[in-house]
Amino acid sequence: MNNNTPVTPRPLSHLVDAVRRRVFSAAQLREHGVAAARAAAQCRPGGPWQQLLPGVYLLHPGAPTSEERLHAVLLYAGRPGPEAKGVPAQPGSVPSPSPSVSSSVSPSARPPASPYGGVMVTGLAALALHGFGSTPGLRALDVIDVLVPRTRRLRSTGFARLIRAHALPRPELVTGVPVAPVARAVADAVAELSEAADVRAVLAEAVRGGHCEPAAVVRELNQARLLARPHVVDAVDALLAEGRSLAEGRLYEMVRTYALPEPVWNVDLRLPGGLHLGGVDAYWPEQAVAVELDTRAPRQGGPQDDDAIWSEYARKREHLERLGVTVVHLTPRKLRESLEQQAMVVGTALTAADERDPAAYVVVLPR
Incomplete structure (x- = not known):
């Protein structure tokens, strides 16, 4: 036949x-x-x-x-x-096994074809x-x-x-x-979507509903070249602000739920001579431990801008650690998915302060 x-x-x-x-x-x-x-x-x-x-x-x-x-x-x-019909598969796709491999695989072990x-x-x-x-x-x-x-x-x-x-x-x-x-x-x-209100509603629900992190949404918008549209940019700015606010709320919840010492919140650190060391989201002066939330998101500048922002994060962290300040780096996703584990990380840093050499004196100012 x-x-x-x-x-x-x-x-x-x-x-x-x-x-x-x-x-x-x-x-x-x-x-x-x-x-x-x-x-x-x-x-x-x-x-x-x-x-x-x-x-x-x-x-x-x-x-x-x-x-x-x-x-x-x-x-x-x-x-x-x-x-x-012989055109190479797209990047990220799963290639079909070669005949020599497939012959040794049980049909019941193969995933069903979509x-x-x-x-x-x-x-x-x-x-x-x-x-x-x-x-x-x-x-x-x-x-x-x-x-x-x-x-x-x-x-x-x-x-x-x-x-x-x-x-x-x-x-x-x-x-x-x-x-x-x-x-x-x-x-x-x-x-x-052409209406700014519709864009804001979709982005807000993606974050508020816990579906994904703001950075993931902005990355996809950037790759789709949508950040050149004014109504999208405005909605993204609101999204990032809301994402940071949610992350800060989880950070407050972590400190209080797991009985960590109360830090000073959202402060700038400076040397006594006035040199600015950078801002941190929480700081324990007696233990010289700082927590910094990583709420970076890619913008129109692409990977180069993202790399520049990360370099600034790393520079600030290295400078603080040379002065004896321990910097704990947390992401919104970690706070959302494993709050207890992040509390243990911060608690360990606070406990280890007694075993470290005293940190240099820094001035703490409201941010």
């Missing part, structure tokens, strides 16, 4: 009864014995099926559900493209799946964004909007649907 051999017609009722969802690609229908001509006949006016997108069919005549639209978009965008070819939902639809309340629900979306490799030779059509990427992130499964990570989905959503 070859590709030109006619497929024997079979009753079509088994398709609807056999699967929970009733969305199929043309390739999947062929696997079930349904030729293209027969599928087209089922989609005639008044017929029992309909074609949602090119090569994607809905096996009932009514309006598709939100779930069916999601799977239709993924099946359309996930059809084999040129990368399946019917979507590695593509994933992104943008507003992804945020809705992640549980965002500041975005429209899936039913309200006219289009669904889907992230695809840049080599995919398909066009946006109908309610499927393709967003191309040089390297696809690792998707997250939400109710069985591959979805872009929140930071990437936020950037793709912001690219389509």
Whole structure:
């Protein structure tokens, strides 16, 4: 039997009864014995099926559900493209094992192949799946964004909007649907939002809801070249301020919850002669221990600016430590995910102060 051999017609009722969802690609229908001509006949006016997108069919005549639209978009965008015909895989993708390796691997040990070819939902639809309340629900979306490799030779059509990427992130499964990570989905959503209030709401929920850190969002916005838009820049400034405020709140909570000595908060350190040593978020003068929150986020300047900021952090830390001041470097993520462990790190630094040589005298001023 070859590709030109006619497929024997079979009753079509088994398709609807056999699967929970009733969305199929043309390739999947062929696997079930349904030729293209027969599928087209089922989609005639008044017929029992309909074609949602090119090569994607809905096996009932009514309006598709939100779930069916999601799977239709993924099946359309996930059809084999040129990368399946010898074009090198995208950076970050998992290569197929060589024949010599695959022959020794048990079929049951291999992960099941995705019917979507590695593509994933992104943008507003992804945020809705992640549980965002500041975005429209899936039913309200006219289009669904889907992230695809840049080599995919398909066009946006109908309610499927393709967003191309040089390297696809690792998707997250939400109710069985591959979805872009929140930071990437936020950037793709912001690219389509023109109202400043909508951008601020999405960014704020990403941080307040604990979905991701501000730096991750700003990094994706920067890579998408969205920081040149004034309404996005304003929203990012508010986001970074809110992210710092949340991190400071967790730092206060850490000190009080784990009964650490009360430090002086948000101070500048100077030498008696007036030389400025830098600001720190918390300082214990008797133990000469400082805590500094790392709330850096990349901006339009790119990696060079980020490197310059980090160099300034490192210079300040080295200067303080030469004077005998212990600097504990904390990130918002560490405070959010492992507060007790960070309290132990700070507590250890405070306890070890008795074993160190006395630090140089520094002047502490409000910041």
